[in-house]
Structure formats: structure tokens, C-alpha cells
Amino acid sequence: MIIRNFNEDIFLETARMCRQNMELDRIPDFLFREKTFGDFNFNPELTLVTLDDYNNKVIGFIQGVVRERKDGKVGYIKLLCVDSNFRRRGIARELYAHVENSFRENKIQLIRIYESYPNYYMPGVDPFYTEAIAFFERLGFKKFNDTSNLIVDLSANNFSTEEDIEKLKSNEIICYRPSKEEKEEVLNWVEKSFYGWIPEVSRAFENNPISLFCAKMNDEVLAFSAYEVNNIGTGWFGPMGTDDKLRGKGVGGVLLKLCLNEMKELGFTKAIIPWVGPIPFYMFYANAKVQRVFWRYEKKLE
Ligand SMILES: CC(C)(COP(=O)(O)OP(=O)(O)OC[C@H]1O[C@@H](n2cnc3c(N)ncnc32)[C@H](O)[C@@H]1OP(=O)(O)O)[C@@H](O)C(=O)NCCC(=O)NCCS
Incomplete structure (x- = not known):
């Protein structure tokens, strides 16, 4: 396996691999671009792919970002996906280790998963990606909260x-x-x-x-x-x-x-109200319903 930095040359292939292997999220190319190159903290050093030795195909992807918050810098795992034919071989673990090492070198003391506002795809880990729950808990992450996205039928x-x-x-x-x-x-x-x-x-x-x-x-x-x-x-x-x-x-x-x-x-035709918050308020005014649930995870680094 070869790990290299993500760049424009492998953009389409990586987006496709994620689409095919995240069954709850078919992220279109334009959105994958907004999440990656479109992030004002995009850092190629924290955005990595794993290539299969035999045919150079993209089989793993991770994106980390660092945000400056009021109480200091926070590191985020913004996206992570491994081709389902190559799971349980340590690919995600290795990708993650690169990003965590870089966070440590940057003196980052807190890592959170996905919720890298203002540019984020999901406000936490969807527990229906049960492998991801197993993965992050194995790597020392603790669940500290949960949240949901609501949906409104506009029509x-x-x-x-x-x-x-x-x-x-x-x-x-x-x-x-x-x-x-x-x-x-x-x-x-x-x-x-x-x-x-x-x-x-x-x-x-x-x-x-x-x-x-x-x-x-x-x-x-x-x-x-x-x-x-x-x-x-x-x-x-x-x-x-x-x-x-x-x-x-x-x-x-x-x-x-x-x-x-x-x-x-x-x-x-629909609106997503993410990372909520006051569910009764949105139900009252817009008949909003829970669409997805997310578990929020963090890991403190010494
Ligand atoms: C989560 C995901 C990235 C893990 O990728 P992976 O390359 O298979 O993970 P690794 O082989 O590095 O696993 C590392 C550890 O995580 C845990 N783990 C990973 N998958 C697991 C599973 N299916 N069952 C139990 N534990 C699991 C294990 O402890 C594993 O170590 P071990 O094999 O030595 O026991 C992969 O399942 C995936 O891409 N899922 C779809 C995308 C996704 O869920 N993204 C998150 C969206 S919220």
C-alpha cells in the first residue's frame, strides 16, 4: 500500500471511491470539492489517500483539518473512507495515524470527528456506520454527546x-x-x-x-x-x-x-436543518422531523 497526498489528479477517482463505499452518503463531485479544496483550512498534508500497490487504485481516503477556536486549535477528521473490499487490513488506522501525528506536532490537544464547522459534511458519526463507531472507539475516542439533522418537506x-x-x-x-x-x-x-x-x-x-x-x-x-x-x-x-x-x-x-x-x-423540495438544537421549535414552525442521528466523539491528546 502507498500513502500519498490528495490532489486534483485523483480528485474524481477519490470522490467516486467514497461514493461507492459510503452507502448512506452519495456525495456528488461538486460537494466533494466544496468539502476538500473548498475548505479555507484545506491542508494537503492532512488529506491523504491509500493506493493499492498492484494497480494504483485509490482504496482509502482521509481528510483532516485544523480550526482555530476561541479556546485554541482543534483538529478534525473531516472525512474517512476505505474501499469495502479492503477493510480490516489496517488501512484506516494507518491513514489516521499520519493525521494524528501531525496534529500532535501542531500541539493540538483535542480531536473531533466530522463536525468541522463552518465547512462540515456531518455533525458527528452516523451510528449506522457501525464500523466507524468500532473504529473510532478502538482508537480511543469517547462519545460525549449526540445530535440530529432534521428534514422539512418544502412542497x-x-x-x-x-x-x-x-x-x-x-x-x-x-x-x-x-x-x-x-x-x-x-x-x-x-x-x-x-x-x-x-x-x-x-x-x-x-x-x-x-x-x-x-x-x-x-x-x-x-x-x-x-x-x-x-x-x-x-x-x-x-x-x-x-x-x-x-x-x-x-x-x-x-x-x-x-x-x-x-x-x-x-x-x-426539502430542507435539511443540521446539528439541532431546539427540535420542538422547528417542529412547530416547519413540521420538521428527525432525519438522521449523529454521535459526537472526541479524543484528548496529551
Ligand atoms: C470505518 C472505516 C473507515 C474503517 O476502515 P478499515 O480500514 O476497515 O479500518 P482498520 O482496518 O484500520 O481498523 C482499525 C480498527 O478499527 C476497528 N474496526 C474497524 N472495522 C471494524 C469492524 N467492522 N468491526 C469491528 N471493529 C472494527 C478494529 O478495532 C480495527 O482493528 P483490528 O482489525 O486490529 O481489530 C471503514 O469501515 C469505512 O470506510 N466505512 C464506511 C465509511 C464510514 O463509515 N465513514 C464514516 C462515516 S460517519
Whole structure:
């Protein structure tokens, strides 16, 4: 077996190998590109493939990324897949060992699986990939939480907001789509209230239409909701957040519905609400249902 860095030459072959061997996730090429080269922390040293000695075919793939967080750097295993004909031969273990060694050299003290926000494919390990659970637990990872993705059937729901928007207006709360000129104002507020979501909100300004709605009271931005800022092209909603001051007034519901309605107009038939969070809220406003469950794992390095 040969391990080498992932690059453009083997992009299509690697994407295909992952598609054929991750039965719950048929990741299309455009999405595989967004997850790999499209990641602003993409690091070829942490993105490796295993080639079969005999015919140079890609039979294993791992992608690690490092993110700067408020409390220091965190290493993530962002994607991992081994061809099902070559499993239980130590291929994933060897790929993983390279990435973990590099994390250690970088003085990283925490590794998490998949949930490498803002650009991530899944918010944890899907336990129906039972081999992956066995694999990560064998390598010393501990489950610390779980989370789910919800799904909304856009065609079956009506997301009209006119009346609610008028009601909010009479209480001096204005819902609007920010323009490019208002980006700085919005991001300054996001930085104070929802620091971790700056990159995603920022990404919304690159879409056409800008895939973001906000609410203001007394000329102060106090709530937002966004869509199509991760796994772009697949109908992902979020993130969204309402300042404590404005909670319980129906603002979040309106901003959610403005996004879902626009996604429907753009032709999406379903929306994924990932890494949730307040399930009853999404059920109430959008009849959202649990679509998938993820177990969150971490490993602390000394
Ligand atoms: C998870 C995956 C990457 C493991 O690849 P692999 O090359 O077969 O793993 P390794 O041979 O390096 O296994 C290392 C250890 O993990 C554990 N393990 C891996 N697969 C296992 C299985 N099917 N049953 C029990 N333990 C298993 C074992 O402890 C193994 O060591 P051992 O063989 O000495 O007992 C592979 O099953 C895969 O690609 N699955 C589909 C993709 C996937 O699930 N990705 C995660 C999405 S959430």
C-alpha cells in the first residue's frame, strides 16, 4: 500500500471511491470539492489517500483539518473512507495515524470527528456506520454527546409570513434581507452574540440572492437566519440565532419561514436543518422531523 497526498489528479477517482463505499452518503463531485479544496483550512498534508500497490487504485481516503477556536486549535477528521473490499487490513488506522501525528506536532490537544464547522459534511458519526463507531472507539475516542439533522418537506408546507411580519412591525421589529453594504453591521453584531457563526453568515453575502434574513429593533440587529452556506447546492438551512432581548416574540419563526420559503422558490423540495438544537421549535414552525442521528466523539491528546 502507498500513502500519498490528495490532489486534483485523483480528485474524481477519490470522490467516486467514497461514493461507492459510503452507502448512506452519495456525495456528488461538486460537494466533494466544496468539502476538500473548498475548505479555507484545506491542508494537503492532512488529506491523504491509500493506493493499492498492484494497480494504483485509490482504496482509502482521509481528510483532516485544523480550526482555530476561541479556546485554541482543534483538529478534525473531516472525512474517512476505505474501499469495502479492503477493510480490516489496517488501512484506516494507518491513514489516521499520519493525521494524528501531525496534529500532535501542531500541539493540538483535542480531536473531533466530522463536525468541522463552518465547512462540515456531518455533525458527528452516523451510528449506522457501525464500523466507524468500532473504529473510532478502538482508537480511543469517547462519545460525549449526540445530535440530529432534521428534514422539512418544502412542497407540503406553506411558509407565508406577511401577517406575522406586520405584527412584528407594529412592535417596531423589522424583518429584512441585508444588502452587501450592511454586511459589516451584521457581522459586527454576529461577532458579539454568535461568534462561531461569523464564517457562515459571511458566506451568505456571496450568494445571489443573499441567503440571509435579519431582524432589527431600534435600529439594532438582533436576529438572523441563513441558508445555503454549507453543503451548498443541497438545501441546507441555518445557522440562525436571536438575541436574548428578542426571544419569545416570534421573530425566529418568521426568519426561519422566510428562508424556507425562498429555498422552495429556488426549487428545493426539502430542507435539511443540521446539528439541532431546539427540535420542538422547528417542529412547530416547519413540521420538521428527525432525519438522521449523529454521535459526537472526541479524543484528548496529551
Ligand atoms: C470505518 C472505516 C473507515 C474503517 O476502515 P478499515 O480500514 O476497515 O479500518 P482498520 O482496518 O484500520 O481498523 C482499525 C480498527 O478499527 C476497528 N474496526 C474497524 N472495522 C471494524 C469492524 N467492522 N468491526 C469491528 N471493529 C472494527 C478494529 O478495532 C480495527 O482493528 P483490528 O482489525 O486490529 O481489530 C471503514 O469501515 C469505512 O470506510 N466505512 C464506511 C465509511 C464510514 O463509515 N465513514 C464514516 C462515516 S460517519
